Structure formats: C-alpha cells, structure tokens
Amino acid sequence: MIKEIELVISPDEIYNLPKIELKILVQENINSSDLNYFKIRKRSIDARSKNPVYRLKIVLYINEEPHLQLQTVNYPNVNDAKPVLIIGAGPAGMFAALRLIELGLKPIIIERGKNVKERRRDLANINKQGILNPESNYCYGEGGAGTYSDGKLYTRSDKRGDVNKMLQILVQHGATDDILIDARPHIGTNKLPQIITSIRETILNAGGEIHFETKLIDLKINSNEVVAAVTNNGSFDAKHIILATGHSAKDIYYLLSRKGLLLEAKPFALGVRIEHPQYIIDQAQYHCETRHENLPPSYYSLVTQVKDRGVFSFCMCPGGIIAPCATDDNEIVVNGWSPSKRNNPFANSGTVVQININDVTKNPEENPFALLEFQSQIEKAAFIAGGGNLKAPAQRMVDFVNHKISSDLPSNSYLPGLTSADLHQILPKFVSERLKEALPQFGKKIPSVFGNGGYFTNEAVLVGVESRTSSPVRIPRDKLTLQHPQLKGFFPCAEGAGYAGGIISAAIDGQACADAVLKSI
Incomplete structure (x- = not known):
C-alpha cells in the first residue's frame, strides 16, 4: 500500500x-x-x-515498489513547425516557449535585454557606479526580473494551473528537488542563471529561436489582426504574438495606445523596502538567542488594516539584499533578493499600501496611464531625494514614525548607498500616514526579545521606494481566448498585462497563453 x-x-x-x-x-x-x-x-x-x-x-x-522517476517533459524538434512570436524572455515568455514546443509549435522569442551572462556586467555598473543601462538591468534581459532578484517560487496560484509541473520543469533544468517539497520554495539568484541558460538550450535545441537586444518598437496590424512585429533589428512576421514584457516596460503600454488598443488603469501597491538585521527576526520568530544551524533564516508575513486600507509586507527576503531596480534614468526603484543560502546578515521586505484607482483619478477611462504616471512621479521624487547615482532615500524606522530625519543610517545591503531623507516628503500622505500607523502594530506581532528591539526598532531602515509591486496598467483580454478583444492573434500575458505576479504564476500564465494560441490555430 x-x-x-x-x-x-x-x-x-x-x-x-x-x-x-x-x-x-x-x-x-x-x-x-x-x-x-x-x-x-x-x-x-x-x-x-x-x-x-x-x-x-x-x-x-x-510492501509496495516506489515510483521515483522525475516527471520530465519531452520537447520535440519544431524547427519546421508553425511559428509563434513571444515578446519577452522572462518566466512567462520562456515557459510559454517550452509549452509551445511541447504542443508542436515553434517559439521565436525577442528580448530587449542581453543574455543572462552578459547582464552581469550591467548589474555591476548599477551597483558599483550607479550607472543604469535602460535596456539591460535588474528588470530587462534573459530570465526577466526574477533572475537577479531572488527566484522565490512561493505562490497561491494553484487554481490557475499546475504549480508542480512548473517546479518539475525547473528541476529538469537544474534546480534542486528541494523546491518540490519546501513549503516556501526558493532557488536563489546565484543559481538561477545556470537554470535559465539550461532552459534556453532546451528551446534552441528543439528548433526555437531567441533574439537578444531586440526591442519591439511597432506592430503591424491588418483588419484587426496582428501580422508582424517591428523591432530595432528588423521585422518578424507573426500571426500569433504572446506579449510577455513584464510590469516595467512602460514603452509597450504607450505603443499599444498609439495603435488604438484598449488599456485600463489598474490598482497596485506602493511603499518602501524595510531592512532589519536578520538576527532580530530570527530571535523573535524562533524564540531563541541563536538560530539552530538546521533552521533557515526566518521570514515573516505581516498585514494590517489602517483606515480601511491594507498595509502588508511583500516579497520578504531572509538573508537578503536590497537591489536598485530602476529601468529609466532619474528614477529610484528598490526590490529585494536572496542568495540560495540566504546567508546575508540582513532581512528585507517590501512594505506597501494598496493604491486604488480613485486615489489618483476620478476618470480612469479618459487616462489609462493615470496610475502609471503617478508611480513615475514618486520614483522621480525618490531619485531627487537620493541625490543621484542611484542612491536611495532612507530613514530609520522609529525616526520615520516620529517625523524625524535620521542623523545617520545603519549598516545595510544597498550597494549604491543611502541618503538620509524624510520619506514623508516623497510618499503621498495617504501612504506615509498609513505606514506610520502600521509599523508599531507590526512591532507588536514581532516583539522585542533578548533586548533586540524587535521589529519596531531604529536598527531597521526604510528605503524608498518599493513601487513595482504589480503593473499599474492592465491590457485586457478575453477570458476564454486570452486574446486582446480588439486584436486577433495578440495574447497579453502575465505580469505586464496585469494577470500574474511572481515567477510561478507568470510561468503558469505563459503556458496558458501557449495553449490558447494552439486553440486559436
């Protein structure tokens, strides 16, 4: 049995x-x-x-023989099969490509950024010199934003698709099988590039194509049907396009608007990234002065209601690092990631407030970019407050609650450097005031132990701004066909279209769009 x-x-x-x-x-x-x-x-x-x-x-x-074989996917050769164009080589685009091959279709991926290895030089320039390449950074390039920002695989998307299949595919391409059993699976930024490279090789070996440093600049449309994609490297004929460009590709939204396609303003969340010494979180969560060597650095998940609005932690990174994730000049955007061992001395997490459409505009139908423009204004204000070179504005936690500019800032993981600033002057008042009320409440949930101050402590630093929690624009699609209602053969996909968040949910949506392409054919 x-x-x-x-x-x-x-x-x-x-x-x-x-x-x-x-x-x-x-x-x-x-x-x-x-x-x-x-x-x-x-x-x-x-x-x-x-x-x-x-x-x-x-x-x-x-008294039963075990069934131990890993469930692997077979990828046939599709070199001469019907082509499908994919815009973007993030998790949605790459998993869409794998599924297309599985279905007997040929994926052709175009990606504005560089391959996973060449991206490293641009990330080094960001962290060491504060120099941003708008086409190759933490968001753009092979593997998408997830490649160099952690590889957390935790998801609640069980109802959207087969989570286990996505994990199995990652194991098939080099991830450890721990991700199949851990309640909060995680790969780590140091290991993801090899896995991404392995997925690329699967796509190419099966006859698919991947074109790096190839940016979508226009669409050719004939009688409400897509016929080609125009890029900086020429045109690609395409009767079926999966758009998987991620939530930071603002230029894509404006391109679609110029083509007369319907877009919608969408709620998102805005706040800061908060960093503590990891030992404070470990001591509070594990109830011991020194974490057992067989216990991983502890995480937390916090949520409260302040004035009928959710305030919550997001993308928590134990043993992690805060990273500069801007995609354009003169803006500051922060995110977090962890190496596979999660052995950095700091713990960080986005801590954000829900932004509703009516916070920004009363007429979203007239301007679907209202929340995108609002997001951009905050990011530019953060850049000015940081003082340039991707330095981020920051404030100690208790000082923030007391409206006091910090005279100094604690040791931290943000490599471009921090500038002491009043974050209340950068964030909208309805956001900063809710954060101010929420942080002491979170302190009660993670109290001081062993005299360490707990969550609510001036040893913690707030770094601005955490603004790319999800897309502030939705690209509508039909619920059954997954095609844009105005453009046949055009499949908005995953985070950039407003339908997924995180690596696994994006991968699931990518595969769902591949299935939808086959049905449309």
Whole structure:
C-alpha cells in the first residue's frame, strides 16, 4: 500500500534519515521489512512554540515498489513547425516557449535585454557606479526580473494551473528537488542563471529561436489582426504574438495606445523596502538567542488594516539584499533578493499600501496611464531625494514614525548607498500616514526579545521606494481566448498585462497563453 502520513521532527533530526525512518516505524507501528521506501513530499517549519519543529508530509511505500522517476517533459524538434512570436524572455515568455514546443509549435522569442551572462556586467555598473543601462538591468534581459532578484517560487496560484509541473520543469533544468517539497520554495539568484541558460538550450535545441537586444518598437496590424512585429533589428512576421514584457516596460503600454488598443488603469501597491538585521527576526520568530544551524533564516508575513486600507509586507527576503531596480534614468526603484543560502546578515521586505484607482483619478477611462504616471512621479521624487547615482532615500524606522530625519543610517545591503531623507516628503500622505500607523502594530506581532528591539526598532531602515509591486496598467483580454478583444492573434500575458505576479504564476500564465494560441490555430 501507499500511505501519506505527517511527522514532526526536531531541527537536530531533520537531515538524519535513519532517525526519521525509526520515527515512522514507531508512529505507524510497522516493521522495517515492510517499509520499502519513504519519500518526503512536503516540508515546513512550525515556529509557534518555543521549540521550532519541522512538519513533514511523507509518502510511505509499504510492501509496495516506489515510483521515483522525475516527471520530465519531452520537447520535440519544431524547427519546421508553425511559428509563434513571444515578446519577452522572462518566466512567462520562456515557459510559454517550452509549452509551445511541447504542443508542436515553434517559439521565436525577442528580448530587449542581453543574455543572462552578459547582464552581469550591467548589474555591476548599477551597483558599483550607479550607472543604469535602460535596456539591460535588474528588470530587462534573459530570465526577466526574477533572475537577479531572488527566484522565490512561493505562490497561491494553484487554481490557475499546475504549480508542480512548473517546479518539475525547473528541476529538469537544474534546480534542486528541494523546491518540490519546501513549503516556501526558493532557488536563489546565484543559481538561477545556470537554470535559465539550461532552459534556453532546451528551446534552441528543439528548433526555437531567441533574439537578444531586440526591442519591439511597432506592430503591424491588418483588419484587426496582428501580422508582424517591428523591432530595432528588423521585422518578424507573426500571426500569433504572446506579449510577455513584464510590469516595467512602460514603452509597450504607450505603443499599444498609439495603435488604438484598449488599456485600463489598474490598482497596485506602493511603499518602501524595510531592512532589519536578520538576527532580530530570527530571535523573535524562533524564540531563541541563536538560530539552530538546521533552521533557515526566518521570514515573516505581516498585514494590517489602517483606515480601511491594507498595509502588508511583500516579497520578504531572509538573508537578503536590497537591489536598485530602476529601468529609466532619474528614477529610484528598490526590490529585494536572496542568495540560495540566504546567508546575508540582513532581512528585507517590501512594505506597501494598496493604491486604488480613485486615489489618483476620478476618470480612469479618459487616462489609462493615470496610475502609471503617478508611480513615475514618486520614483522621480525618490531619485531627487537620493541625490543621484542611484542612491536611495532612507530613514530609520522609529525616526520615520516620529517625523524625524535620521542623523545617520545603519549598516545595510544597498550597494549604491543611502541618503538620509524624510520619506514623508516623497510618499503621498495617504501612504506615509498609513505606514506610520502600521509599523508599531507590526512591532507588536514581532516583539522585542533578548533586548533586540524587535521589529519596531531604529536598527531597521526604510528605503524608498518599493513601487513595482504589480503593473499599474492592465491590457485586457478575453477570458476564454486570452486574446486582446480588439486584436486577433495578440495574447497579453502575465505580469505586464496585469494577470500574474511572481515567477510561478507568470510561468503558469505563459503556458496558458501557449495553449490558447494552439486553440486559436
């Protein structure tokens, strides 16, 4: 028989397989000779008590031969198959390409940025010299924004598609199988480039094409049908286009508007990225002065309501780094990422306030770019306050709540450097005042232990601005065909179109758009 059980294991025992097996035998009252094999299906940490434990879901094969083969996808050669153009080589675009190959169609990807290896030089210039390449940065290039900003794979998108299949594909291309069992799976920025390269090789080996440093500048349309994409490197004939350009490609929205295509203003969230010393979070969450070596750096998820508006943590990065993620000159945008070991001494997370459409405009139909322009204004104000060279405005947490400009700033992970500033002067008042009320509330949820100050402490720094939580523009599409209602053969996809957030949900939407292309053909 095959049976699934739950087992509680201490951090001391989590990597001791003989000990885990012994606990299984005792708990289930079975003989060792009857247990052919056991497999951990899910692993999570329960830190609610003073002694954190791991909770495991384990599949037992009792007098049954195990089925251990990884579910891999076979990719046929599609060199001579019907072509489908994909705009963007982020997770949506690359997973759309894999699915097209699986379906017997030929993907042709165009990507405005560089390949994953060549992007590194541009990121080094951003971090060390404050020099931005608008076409190659943390957002643009092979793998998209996720490649060099963490690779967190946690999602609530189970209803959208097969999450496990997306994880299996990543394992097939080099990710460790830990991502199949961890409750909050994570790859790490240091490991993602190799996986992205492996996915590229799969696409090319199957007969697909990828064109880097190739930017979409126009669409050719005939009788409400797309016929070609015009780029800086020539035109690509295309009767089917998957648009997977991500949430920062503002120029794409304006291009679509010039072509007379319907766009919609969309709510997003705005705030700051908050960084603590990691030990403060560990001590509070694990209830111990020193984190056990078999426990990962702790994370948190915080949410509260202030004046009928949600304030919440977003994209939490244990052992992480704050990164400059602007895509245009004279703007500051921050995000966070973690290496695979999450061994940086800091913990950071976006902490944001929901922005509603009527906060910005009463007539969104007249200007679908109202929230995009609002977002841009805040990012430019942050750049001015930072003083240039991608330095970001920052303020200690308690100082922010007390409306006090910090006389100095704590050690931090933001490489271009921080400038002490009054963040209340950069953020809209309805955002800053809600953050001001929320932070002491969050302090009660992660209180001081061992005299460390807890969450609400001046050892924490607020860095502005966290503004790219999601797209402030939606590109509408039909719910059944996934095509733009005004343009046949044009499939708005994932984050940039307003339909997904995060690597896995974007990958799922990319594959869904590939399925929709096949149906339309």
